[in-house]
Amino acid sequence: MPPMLDTARCVAERQACEPRDKPGKTAHMKILIIEDDLETAAYLSKAFREAGITVDHASDGDSGYFLASENSYGVLVVDRMLPKRDGLSIISSLRAKGDDTPALILSALGQVDDRVTGLRAGGDDYLTKPYAFSELLARVEILGRRKGGRDTETVYRVGDLELDRLSHEVRRAGQPIPLQPREYRLLEYLMKNAGQVVTRTMLLEHVWDYHFDPQTNVIDVHVSRLRAKIEKDFGEPLLRTIRGAGYMMKAEG
């Protein structure tokens, strides 16, 4: 079953409403898709290319492992069930060799324990089929950038918004903004991934540690509350809603 085909819309929209804060921020990213369904693979390759990401494709486990070992990729997108060699074994073999290229597992198995096994095998993220392409794109972009890592930075800055990760203080234009602990974590995650699209599910996973879809869109309300706190009374809006995908904090600087 091919994923939901809203790629054209979401990519077009992002290009339209996003004046490329950092031109070509993902232009140099090259990813490997290991997927045996050729139709899905072709569709994914096309969509990633439209988003400015170079794609290699392998259609079985052996050639996937070979390509991943021989080349350097920003991210591996690995289907869990593959001919010749299953996705988890590819990842764990790479990890055993000391290769820590971020890997995203695509799987039709989406129950709690499946995800846990996937992450234990060395996967960095897990996405259950069927998924929206916007979700996959957002996750791949964040994984690809993670290699640089912002975990060591103590202060995140976006425009005149500042988040101090040691004192847990948030200021905008020098004025302190009091936040609830959860709002703080929400903002921290958004700022850490500034310039990247962050989907609602990603927020649920990283800020609440929930891995299910709560049907009603609880996240939107939290985000709009946060937005009111950090943007009301201040000039330039920093947090944008990306239709059909999620949210994006303006790139830092």
Added chain:
Amino acid sequence: MGRVRALLGTTAVRLSALYLVLFAICAVALVFYVTALSDRMLREETQRSVADELRAISTVYRGAGVAGLVRVIDRRSRRPGANLYIIAAPAGDIIAGNVAAIQPGVIDAEGWTTVPFKYQRFGDANEGEHFALAQIIFLPNGMRLLVGRDIGEPEQIRGLVRQALVLALAIMFVGAVAIWYFVGRRALKRIDHLSEASKKIMAGDLSQRLPMGGSGDEFDRLSLSLNSMLDRIGKLNEGLRQVSDNIAHDLKTPLTRLRNRAEAALVGKHDESGYRKTLEEMIAESDQLIGTFNALLMISRVEAGSMVAEMSEVDLSRLACDATELYEPLAEEAGVLLTHEIAAGVKVKGNRELLAQSLSNLIDNAIKYVDGGDPATIVVKVTGGPGGVELSVSDNGPGIPESRREDVVKRFVRLDASRTKPGTGLGLSLVDAVAHLHSGWLELSATDAHNSAMPGLTATIHLPGGA
């Protein structure tokens, strides 16, 4: 022939054969022991009587010399009995006594003979050989005195004992074989019944059960556990059937809708934005379908208990606080007051993800259906004690009539017949399945039974206490 082979193959027969072999070894050992013991006793008896005789004879010898000795031997030789007497010249020729011939060499060594020797009595030359034990003494003048006792009688006794033991063994062996045959045949018959019944079950009649003898023996216990296994399989099967029925009923409708929409777009004439709108609607519709499908799969997996992995200690208080906090802004936006009464540090053994999702479903439902309460209020409660843990969500909305409370837990059942509110009709089914997975149950009750207009609904997940 095949039947005999089958019989020999049964566990009962193999076990009894093993017992039989062990028993035979013990019995043979017993025979040897008893014979050796009686042998020794008889030999000692022989030696004692020979020693008594010698004592008497030597008294005569000391008083009356060789002549007296010969006289007394002569006299004693005439008495019937098992005793042997010989007086021999230094060269070995028999001078007096009751022995016609003796195994050569016996008389040449002084002291007790170590092994029985052969001899012949007078008058029974053709009757074969007798065996005896004796003590030989060399007299000071070189003459030899032999006093002994025939051991034919002890040999006979020993033979009798041996015979009796062998006979007993034979009887036991025959008995064992007989018991063996009947026990084995009975076991075989029971097993035949069992396999016949299981063949029927395999053929597809899952309502069949294995026969019970009623004696509560190992076969009955086996049947009992196999039967409860069958019950479980039956239940799972039933669940599976229900899911496929549900899929047929409740997924076909939206799929048809989706198809119709695509068809309508295809035949109608639209501008680009019209097409886009239709496509967006179709994506939303398929998302909903996928959501329903996932929820269904999840429920059946939880119900099947296959998600037993990742059971760990879960801080229920913390989980409830988090969930309340997650929904609080949404509730506020809906004009609902979401509060909590959560006891601190209540822990259970469970799956955090599933419990969190269950609680989310309950709060989500409450926010959706609370309207009518004045002011609309939802309370999330956690209480814990040694007797059990309760996790509940109460609202003061219209509630669910008592007669429908059982129904709403079933898959796809929604009270809101118009289905104006979003939802799959699977939320409570999942909560119920999760409660059962944690060995608990879901209870639906009225929050305030006295308020007939707005009784409200309290959904309580009861869980066994103690992490």
